[in-house]
Amino acid sequence: MYKCSRCKEPVRSGMNTVGLQCEKCGSKVFYKERPNVRKPVKGR
Numbered sequence: 068m069y070k071c072s073r074c075k076e077p078v079r080s081g082m083n084t085v086g087l088q089c090e091k092c093g094s095k096v097f098y099k100e101r102p103n104v105r106k107p108v109k110g111r
């Protein structure tokens with residue numbers, strides 16, 4: 068899952084991200100969306 072770095076529009080795409088372009092704003096800059104993985108922070 069990728070998100071447009073400009074309008075935060077989620078972009079559905081397969082593995083092939085070559086030539087990917089946001090349908091909304093036409094931006095070609097995307098970032099990979101991270102799943103909610105939080106490392107448990109231990110006190111000390």
Ligand SMILES: [Zn+2]
Nearest residue numbers: 071074089092
């Ligand atoms: Zn966009």
